[in-house]
Amino acid sequence: MRKPFIAANWKMNTDMASAVELAGGVAKEIAGIENVKTAVCPPFVYLQKVAENLSHGGNLHLGAQDVYFEGNGAFTGEISCEMLKDVCVEYVITGHSERRHVIGETDELINKKTRAALDAKLLPILCIGELLEEREAGKTNAVVANQVKKGLAGFSAAEAVEITLAYEPVWAIGTGKTATSEQAQEVHAMIRSLLAEMYDQATAEAIIIQYGGSAKPANTEELMSCPDVDGLLVGGAGLKVESFSEMIKITSKLYS
């Protein structure tokens, strides 16, 4: 059985004090929960301080929201995998829709970042998802399948199982419009059958596929009950100790 994975992407939110308080509060609330993998992804500048405050061990892991694929050099403003590892980061989000559509990242760049992360022994969370106009034009499966194929290009089956996929329909992010559990399950199932074609059934069954887009305590049970939804990548509801911890507790109960 796949171990569920609930991660919070804090995006460009919090400050030093609230970042430490939020991570510490969640860690305290979920202490003892072992059947769910959990992570928080603070802004780069707060990673070290959050890491120091989580260093007592426990189940809350640290992720970054992005990474650059080069090791070092003249890449102003960028952060390398080794820099992230220096501050105890274990997970890294690649290809978030805000980086694709606001910053303009391409599938090729996202693939390079995912490759660099995995080679450096960071665990990538590779995001994919369609825009509203793509869904309305009936292109959801084609868009998502293309992103999965390009994102995972060059990865072997043994490597692919280390990568978490996060399906985030762009129209559901930060809008309050969650995909229905049927819509989420349909795309997750399509992704899993694509993974079986690209690799094999066992590999497809082993890969964690998170859902993201207005996930909150009220819809956690329904989403996490879908057979192919293995976790959540949480934005807004991940910024409060109570809501994020609640989502982890609901998931833990569901899987116990």
Ligand SMILES: O=C[C@H](O)COP(=O)(O)O
């Ligand atoms: O990475 C997280 C997603 O973009 C979801 O954000 P949201 O939960 O605020 O809709």
